[in-house]
Ligand code: FES
């Protein structure tokens with residue numbers, strides 16, 4: 036057991052100080068991909084590809100604890116806790132004895148896609164249980180050998196293998212084991228009714244270190260003798276680095292070296308402040324665009340009717356909407372930023388033909404591939420060591436700063452840390468694209484929707500994503516075309532889910548903007564739901580029907596429709612829908628379904644000095660099997676507040692190629708004073724966990740806007756919602 | 762410039778450029794990573810520390826002004842034996858998500874409770890103007906009220 040061995044099924048065994056066994060499996064990867072390819076695309080991109088890579092997951096320690104190497108990163112969503120709970124149940128050991136760490140790309144398991152899309156728990160639930168069960172069986176087999184009995188006389192409970200006359204702890208087994216049977220593959224799993232850890236509201240495993248300030252994030256990464264680099268970033272959209280003159284920069288205090296590369300220039304200094312100061316002395320020759328981007332350009336490009344259009348949904352015939360009696364409304368949402376509090380950065384240590392990079396990334400393997408390509412290194416020689424993320428929200432899917440840090444480290448022969456200033460996060464990051472939606476419908480004499488059309492326009496989301504190439508590489512070209520004909524990130528949440536309507540269709544329009552736009556929590560979900568659900572509310576009121584009853588009657592009785600009805604009813608019941616409200620208060624309802632997780636929210640608002648104030652949100656969510664109820668609640672609360680912030684406050688515009696504003700404070704994000712009371716009701720249907728991180732951001736915008744209508748009689752169709760106080 | 766001050770009760774002497782923000786002195790020179798960088802513009806509060814008993818955004822506080830001051834960071838909020846009530850309440854309410862903003866919040870809240878032992882919701886709103894992008898405010902508010910009880 037001295038050296039690494041790989042068998043056909045992709046198990047990897049490795050020993051070392053304190054290492055018991057590492058277990059991995061390669062075959063889990065293909066299942067989710069095939070399923071996703073075959074299923075409707077509104078379930079998001081697949082969680083995995085790469086069938087042939089060995090995945091390494093568990094490490095049994097000599098003290099009997101187990102280290103779980105997570106291929107997915109912890110950015111606040113609580114997945115480390117959820118994964119430990121899933122594993123603990125099949126491992127039959129104390130949840131507290133499972134430690135979860137980020138896998139590094141050099142040692143795996145490697146996630147070839149990203150952490151995002153609310154897919155972590157749903158995509159890992161089954162494979163992780165199988166892996167954990169396999170690990171448990173391997174431990175049991177070794178216990179059998181040590182005890183000299185047959186394995187089927189043994190049971191595993193509470194971190195011990197128990198026989199008729201004796202028992203062994205995992206620690207004893209780890210210490211006494213000399214060999215491991217890698218042929219085991221356990222797929223007989225516990226029945227959910229026997230779960231003892233899954234389903235418990237256990238405190239998150241990263242709780243105490245986070246409260247003590249001990250958790251290390253990407254930006255906290257260090258190496259001994261590390262220097263600090265600062266890169267000059269393009270001042271406006273479209274500016275391209277041509278060349279740089281050192282100027283006085285190399286004589287500035289603390290400067291170690293001015294680094295001029297093909298694509299960028301920057302300074303490495305002894306401290307961050309010195310690097311920042313010195314980079315101002317560099318003279319960069321920028322290739323400037325012919326025309327600087329203006330907000331009007333953006334508005335003209337993201338518009339229903341402009342760009343490539345793809346019909347993503349069609350049932351029956353909506354031609355009657357060309358005739359009289361058609362109700363038409365339009366909705367808008369602006370450009371926005373992620374506003375993650377930890378700025379991006381990377382600490383790189385280049386040595387010989389290897390580089391180690393510590394950072395926050397949602398795409399470790401893509402970061403690795405990009406660094407390997409840029410520095411002409413073997414992939415195996417690029418080790419991306421993910422750290423805790425100070426928020427992700429999609430902002431850490433683009434990681435060119437890893438290359439910058441690696442090149443700077445190579446240039447000075449020492450480790451270098453590179454990071455983004457906050458203003459650079461605004462100007463040189465990636466924006467959430469704006470949206471424009473048009474909805475048309477016609478009601479019959481009974482107030483039933485005869486036909487409805489949704490037209491949704493946005494810019495790049497998935498299309499500008501390195502993930503996309505990786506997702507679709509293994510698929511045939513025609514299949515990929517079928518799936519990505521329209522940008523599935525942008526139209527997320529855009530499908531009509533009121534399947535009792537006979538005639539409906541959704542068309543997505545896509546146009547690339549002259550700057551980078553990409554994923555943002557839930558992406559199209561918030562804006563598309565804002566449009567559809569504001570419209571549904573308006574239709575209900577126009578035909579003098581209760582918004583809840585109106586929604587219920589247009590939802591089908593199939594499983595999906597039923598699941599939405601259930602959350603609607605649960606949220607309304609809890610919120611006291613139909614109750615009389617205090618003077619000055621309005622109430623609004625909305626629902627959505629994303630990654631198969633239905634969510635309904637009831638918002639209560641007041642207006643003070645012309646400002647919309649959300650007082651309370653009642654949310655019902657059905658994410659299938661719930662791994663950790665408290666985690667689901669926390670994600671719902673967080674999504675509601677982030678969505679509220681986007682709904683009421685956030686917007687950037689583009690002026691002469693620059694993002695305005697470019698600082699916190701000027702870019703308003705919800706503060707403590709803006710956060711409402713939140714109540715979350717959990718429903719659980721089906722036999723699998725579904726996504727949680729993003730679905731609850733869907734309804735909040737419309738729920739607030741509908742509550743404002745309830746209070747004032749005004750329909751607001753533009754995010755951020757603003758009362759006209761004139 | 763040579764600057765003397767105490768951090769969490771320990772005397773420190775550093776030799777740094779006088780205009781270097783205290784945040785970077787703490788993080789990069791003293792290698793204490795609990796105090797976070799979010800904006801560098803006094804706008805997010807993740808770098809909040811206590812200087813002579815006041816909550817200060819250390820990203821916008823030049824090192825030279827720390828001369829002879831007593832500084833407390835998140836690492837020094839609790840004693841070895843006992844968690845600070847704010848931290849205890851944070852654990853009981855399971856506040857953090859990504860956690861990045863949390864040290865700054867806890868430092869701000871601890872200082873608020875020093876000044877106003879039992880703050881009203883309005884006082885909390887006025888005093889706590891840090892940013893949490895994960896949206897943990899609802900739990901924070903509960904935790905603040907709980908911390909008052911724990912003190
Ligand atoms: S980093 Fe100091 S307030 Fe944001």
Ligand code: FES
Nearest residue numbers: 859860893894895
């Ligand atoms: S917990 Fe993530 S920013 Fe507050």
